[in-house]
Amino acid sequence: MAYSVLERRATVTIVGMLLVLAGAAWWWTVRTAHDMQSMVQGLASIGAPMSFDMGVLIFLVMWTTMMVAMMFPTIAPIVLLHRLVMRRQNRGSAPTTAFVLGYLVVWTAAGLVPLALLLAFRNVAHDAGWVTVAAGGVLIVAGAYQFTPWKQKCLRACRTPLSFLATHDFGNGLRGTFRTGAAHGLYCLGCCWALMSVLLVVGLMNLAWMAVLAAVFLAEKHSSRGVLLTRIVGTAVVALGIAIIVHPPVLESVAPTPGVTEPMPGM
Numbered sequence: 001m002a003y004s005v006l007e008r009r010a011t012v013t014i015v016g017m018l019l020v021l022a023g024a025a026w027w028w029t030v031r032t033a034h035d036m037q038s039m040v041q042g043l044a045s046i047g048a049p050m051s052f053d054m055g056v057l058i059f060l061v062m063w064t065t066m067m068v069a070m071m072f073p074t075i076a077p078i079v080l081l082h083r084l085v086m087r088r089q090n091r092g093s094a095p096t097t098a099f100v101l102g103y104l105v106v107w108t109a110a111g112l113v114p115l116a117l118l119l120a121f122r123n124v125a126h127d128a129g130w131v132t133v134a135a136g137g138v139l140i141v142a143g144a145y146q147f148t149p150w151k152q153k154c155l156r157a158c159r160t161p162l163s164f165l166a167t168h169d170f171g172n173g174l175r176g177t178f179r180t181g182a183a184h185g186l187y188c189l190g191c192c193w194a195l196m197s198v199l200l201v202v203g204l205m206n207l208a209w210m211a212v213l214a215a216v217f218l219a220e221k222h223s224s225r226g227v228l229l230t231r232i233v234g235t236a237v238v239a240l241g242i243a244i245i246v247h248p249p250v251l252e253s254v255a256p257t258p259g260v261t262e263p264m265p266g267m
Contacts, residue, residue: 004233005104014083015076019076022070022072022073022074025066025069029066030207031070032062032099033207035217049172051052056115059111060112062204063108063111064107066108067108067111068104069214071188073219074222077098078161078164078165082177082180085165086172089172093190095174096175096177098174101181102181102183103182104181106185106187107181107188111237117200130148132244135201135244137241138200139201140237140242141194142198142232142241143235144234145200145234146194147230147231148228150156150190151230152227154188154189154190158220158221159222159226162185164184168184170183184231195217196213197236198237201251206255220233
């Protein structure tokens with residue numbers, strides 16, 4: 001009985017800490033979104049140069065904060081399970097902290113990819129004819145990935161935390177638990193990278209799309225219909241990509257350019 005009380009306490013503590021961190025990350029993201037969005041606009045910002053006006057370190061801090069906001073709620077079950085396993089082995093909280101850090105390092109490193117793309121295309125004019133084709137193509141690839149065996153394999157790893165921990169045990173030391181967290185981060189990245197690339201189209205700091213994607217990731221990993229949801233979302237994203245290529249104004253409608261307002265009557 002006493003041990004079950006400790007387990008309940010651990011549940012409240014671990015889940016609470018992850019949600020508090022995610023909430024703080026969302027708070028910071030919302031507060032800085034207006035300024036940051038003008039610096040990291042996506043392909044939807046037609047009529048202006050693709051904007052990227054920040055240092056590499058600032059970008060990685062922004063990206064990591066976004067990942068905490070979007071992904072920490074999705075890993076609460078496996079982090080909690082890891083902590084309970086460590087508790088039963090009379091281990092402190094350090095191994096689970098190392099697990100979370102390993103996970104976060106993977107997602108931080110993944111931020112180098114959008115960083116490289118933003119640096120490569122920051123001076124490209126968005127009124128170029130290829131922009132809508134590129135944007136639609138990104139969405140079609142992102143949606144199609146939802147149907148691939150790789151997506152399903154990575155999603156299974158995310159949906160079965162007990163099985164994952166049993167098959168990815170690199171030891172209970174800090175180095176081993178860090179590796180386990182990094183391994184889970186790689187599976188999570190494999191599950192979510194394609195949909196995350198949608199932000200390159202609509203803007204990395206687009207709060208509405210961030211919230212939608214965060215909800216999709218959470219539902220895919222933990223709802224009973226998660227596998228079905230991947231197909232529904234994949235179909236919708238492919239359809240949106242095709243619509244953008246066929247009718248380019250759709251791109252601007254799904255992600256209006258920051259700072260652009262309608263002219264006043266008579267102006």
